[in-house]
Amino acid sequence: MDSNSVARVEIKPGVFVLVDSADLPIVRAGAWMLKNGRAYSCRGFLHKLILRASKDVWVEHINGDKLDNRRTNLQLKRINTEVAEESRKAERAQRFWEQVAQSNPDACWEWQGGRYPTGYGRMYWTAKGNAYTHRIAYELTYGAIPEGLFVCHHCDNPPCCNPAHLFAGTAKDNSQDRDRKGRHRAPEVVRQLAREGKLKGRATTFKPKGELNNRAKITPDIVRAIRRAAANGEGSAREIGLRYGLSRNHTAHIINRSKWAHIE
Numbered sequence: 001m002d003s004n005s006v007a008r009v010e011i012k013p014g015v016f017v018l019v020d021s022a023d024l025p026i027v028r029a030g031a032w033m034l035k036n037g038r039a040y041s042c043r044g045f046l047h048k049l050i051l052r053a054s055k056d057v058w059v060e061h062i063n064g065d066k067l068d069n070r071r072t073n074l075q076l077k078r079i080n081t082e083v084a085e086e087s088r089k090a091e092r093a094q095r096f097w098e099q100v101a102q103s104n105p106d107a108c109w110e111w112q113g114g115r116y117p118t119g120y121g122r123m124y125w126t127a128k129g130n131a132y133t134h135r136i137a138y139e140l141t142y143g144a145i146p147e148g149l150f151v152c153h154h155c156d157n158p159p160c161c162n163p164a165h166l167f168a169g170t171a172k173d174n175s176q177d178r179d180r181k182g183r184h185r186a187p188e189v190v191r192q193l194a195r196e197g198k199l200k201g202r203a204t205t206f207k208p209k210g211e212l213n214n215r216a217k218i219t220p221d222i223v224r225a226i227r228r229a230a231a232n233g234e235g236s237a238r239e240i241g242l243r244y245g246l247s248r249n250h251t252a253h254i255i256n257r258s259k260w261a262h263i264e
């Protein structure tokens with residue numbers, strides 16, 4: 001019997017397994033039944049016995065035929081826990097992309113789920129808790145974020161998760177990018193610069209001030225009303241703020257003009 005020959009063995013009436021002849025002793029030593037379509041005895045699964053695979057190792061039938069137990073048809077896979085971890089990761093990634101409004105490749109793909117107050121997307125990501133969605137998008141697409149680097153937006157749009165709009169940079173890159181795009185400038189200045197073609201890169205977006213910012217809960221009228229109320233001694237910053245659903249700190253900033261200073 002040459003070592004490459006294959007045997008077809010009836011392990012129970014009408015059920016045949018294929019094994020290399022060298023493995024016939026293993027087949028003959030067991031009383032077989034079928035479990036999940038695979039040959040199983042009190043000593044374990046035939047395919048695992050053939051490869052002497054330990055309990056936590058997965059063995060795959062390459063051609064999909066679970067009764068074809070020739071060694072050339074068996075492949076050791078990673079440890080089960082790794083396989084499970086891998087599939088958890090894939091599921092998590094799928095859950096992530098389902099919440100990203102993916103449109104055409106050039107557009108901003110905004111995160112549809114929860115956001116941080118800064119506008120960046122937020123997702124419960126690992127057992128450690130929440131993560132920034134632009135960082136998740138970067139990692140899922142390009143791999144780990146290089147140590148010490150930030151994930152920055154070319155488009156300057158915090159909730160955007162389009163990988164084409166993301167790059168890893170230093171804190172300096174981030175602030176230079178921001179300055180170049182005028183995120184720190186008043187919108188009218190940015191518009192003027194844009195008209196004059198003085199903004200580089202994808203400098204078509206910016207973080208507008210005050211009521212132009214769609215995350216603002218307040219309008220110029222509310223700002224004026226808050227300042228009037230404070231001037232009239234109608235209560236503390238906390239009390240006045242409560243009327244508008246604003247925090248004490250935010251209200252105090254409005255009153256002392258460290259916020260909304262451009263409103264008379």
Ligand SMILES: [Zn+2]
Pocket residue numbers: 107108109153155156157160161162165
């Ligand atoms: Zn974008």
